[in-house]
Amino acid sequence: MQAWGSARGRALATGVLLLSLALAACGEETPRAKPPADATGSSSSSPSSPSSGQPTVADPAHSVPPPGKIEGCCQGADILVYSQEPLSDDMTSQIRKIDGIDATEPLSLAQVAIENRVITIGAVDPASYRRFARSDIAQLQEVWDRVAGGELAIDTPLGKKLQDDAGFLKLGNDQDAARVHIGAYALQVPQVDAVVNEKWAETLGMRRGNALLVSTDLTSPQVVQDKIQKIVGKDLSVQILGPDLDLSATQTAFLTGGSVAEAVGTFSYRVIGGGRITPESSWVSENIRSEPVPILGTVTCHKVMIPQLRAALLEVQSRGLADKIHPGEYAGCFYPRFIANTTQLSLHSFGIALDMNVPGNQRGTVGEMDRDVVAIFKKWGFAWGGDWGYTDPMHFEMNRLVDVR
Template sequence: MTRLPFRKSTRGHGRHLFASTAVVATTLLTGCGPHADSADDGPAPGTRDQFVPAAVEFTNPIDTEWSVPPPPRLTGELERADMLVIGASPLPARLRNRIDSMPQVRATIPLAMASVRVADRSITVAAVDSASYRRFTPEATATTDGVWDAVAAGEVVLSHQIADDLSQPLGGTLTVRQRGDGLPLRVGAYATTLPRVHAIVNERRGDQLGISQHNALVVALRHDDIAEGTRDVRKVVRDRARVDPLHPTTATRGSHTALLTGGAVADAVGSFSYRYFPDGTVAPQREWVNANIRTESVPILGTVTCHRVMLPQLRAALSEVERRGLTAAIDPDDYGGCYFPRFIGYDPDRGLSLHTWGIAIDLNVAGNHRGTKGEIDRDVVAIFKKWGFAWGGDWDWTDPMHFELAALVRH
C-alpha cells in the first residue's frame, strides 16, 4: 500500500493530496480565491474566484534518480532576502565569504541560477538547498513542508503566475528545452519564493539543467537601507558579478541578469544584464546588444533585427522557401518581429520573452494565434525545422506564429 503524504498549498487554505512515488495518484485541489493571499503573483491555477474542486491524475512517476534527502524541520527565525549577487560563472568562495563577513550583512546563502527555455519564454530557475533557501522565502512558503518535500523529491516548484500562464497542473509535466531535446520535470507544488525566481529545483536537478553551481548569492542585510547596503556590497564585488536589489523602488524598477543555459544555442547567444521598466519593457546592457544584435536584409521579409547567430540560419531557411516556390506562404506585411526586449505580457513575473534574446520570430501573425492549429504552410514549418528552428505549433498550448532558434546548423 502506498502512503499518501499530505501536502498543504501555500495559497489560502488549498490542500493537495497525492502519492509521491506512485505511478498514478489522484489529487483533490481546492483553493481560496485571490483574496486568500497576496494578489501580487495572481491566483494559482484552479483557484480563481472561489473554492474549485478539480481532480488531477498523476500519470507520470517521480524520477528518484534526481531526489535528495528531505530537509529537516524548520526552526529559528526567517531571513529577508534583500539583494542578489549573480555572476556568469561560480562566485569564488573567497568572495562569498567576504560578503558574508561584512558588518552590514546579516546572512547569505549560495545558490545556482540560470534562465531556461520553456514554451515562448525564458524563465529563471534556482537550484537550491531546501534547508537553507526556505529561510529566505515568504513565511507562507517557508513553513509549508510540502513545497520543500517536492523539491527534495526532484520535482519542480513553479511560481503561481508561471503555472497559470503555462496551464501547468500539479503532477503535470513542465518541458524544459535542453540541448535540442525536451527535459520533462514533474510539477510538485506552486509557491512564491524570491522576486523574479519563477521555478526552483534541487541542486541535483540544477546539475542536470547545466546551471553553474554557486553562481549566485542571496544576501540579507542587518538594516532597512537596501540602497546603501547594495552600494557597500558592490564596492566589494566590483566587476566580478552583478548586485541586484530584490525590492527596487526607483522609477526603473530595477535590474537583473539573464544567464541562458541549455546547450550550444545558449552558449552562442551569450548572457547579459538588463534594466527593466514599469511598462514591462527591457533594456539589455549596451555591450551585449552591440556585440550580438544585427539589422540585416533577408529574403522575403526584407530588413530584420535579430541575434547575429540566428541570422545565417534564418536567411538559409527563407532562401529555401523561395527556391521551393513557397514565397507567397509568408506575408512580409504580417511579420511580427524578432528582437523586441520585453517580458511576456509586459510583466516581470512571467519571464523574459525569447524576443529579448533576438532568437525568435513571429510569422503570419493574423492567422496563427495562440491556442490554434494555425494557418501557416506546413512545408514552410518543415523547412524552418530543417534549419534548426523549433515551432510553437508543436507545444501543448500552441503558438503557430512562433519560430525560435533551437539548434546550430552548418550551412
C-alpha cells in the same frame, strides 16, 4: 521597511498552497499525474510517504537527502546578488561581514526559455534555502521534501500555464531539453520563478554559486545595497527584492537549458521603461547581425540563427511557397523586451525568435500559417508557437542547432 519581510515582522499567512501529488519516475515513460490537492500553509503537512515516514523520491538521479524539520525559521529575502560567473568565497565572505546583514544563502541562478517566456530558476539546498521563503511556505514540509526528491517548486499561475498534461515542465526551448516534474505550486522569493535542488545544476549547465540571497532583518536593504555593490563591482546585479523589479539595478540574463542557450551567450542589461531593456553593447556587437534573407529581406537576429533562417526560407522559396509568407506582416526578430505585463524576458531579447504573418495568427487561435511552411521551419531547427497549449501561431523560435551547408 524590508521588501520581503523579516522573521520578526511576519505572521503566518493563511493562503492556500496547491501541491501536486503526482510523483514521476526518471525514465522515458511519462506516468499519469494525479490531480493537484489542496493543502493549507501550515507546518503540519504529512510527508509524501506516510507508511514509511520517509518522503518519496520522484527522481533518484536528481535527489538529495530530505531536509528534515525546519529549524530557526525564518529569514527575510531582501537583496539578491546575481552574476554571470560564480561568486568568489572572498566576495561572499566580505558581504557576510557588512553591518546590518543578518544571513546569506548561496544558490545557482539561470533563465530557461519555455514557450517564448524566459523564467528564472534557482538550484538550491532545500534545507537552508527554505528559510528565505515566506514563513508559511518555509514550514510546509512537503514542498521541500519534493524539491529534495528531484521535483520542482514553482509559482502557481506560472506552473499551471506552462506545465504539460502530465505535470512536467521542459527546462529550456532546446528540442532535447530536460523535463522536470512539478512537485509543488508555491510562491517563490521575488525575481525567482521556480526552484530545483542543486543536483539539477549540472544537468541544466548552470554556473554553480553565481547568486546570493541576503537578509538584512531589521536593517533597511537600501542601507547595505551600495556597500555590496562596491564589493562585487558595478557590473553585477545587486537588487532589492520586492513584488516589482528593482529598476535601478543591473540585471543578468543567463540563458541555459541546452546547446542553443550555450551558443546564444550571457549578457547584462538595464531596464529602460515601457517593457523594454538595453542589453550590454559588447554582447550586441558580438552576437546581433542585420543580414538579407529570402522573402523577408533584411532581418536583425542572433548570428547563430540567421544561417538556419536563411536555409528555411530558401526551401520555402524553392518549393513554391514564398507567397505563404507575407513580408509586410513580419514583426521582427531581435526586440529586447519583457513579456507583456511581466518582468520575464522574451526570446526576442536574445534574437532567436521571429514573428510572421501576424494579423491572421494571433495568440490563442489555430492561425492561418501554412502547415508546409511550418514543417520546413521545424526541419531547420525551429519550434512553432502553434503547437503550444496556449497557441502563438505567428511565432517561431530556434530550438536546436542545425549544420547548414
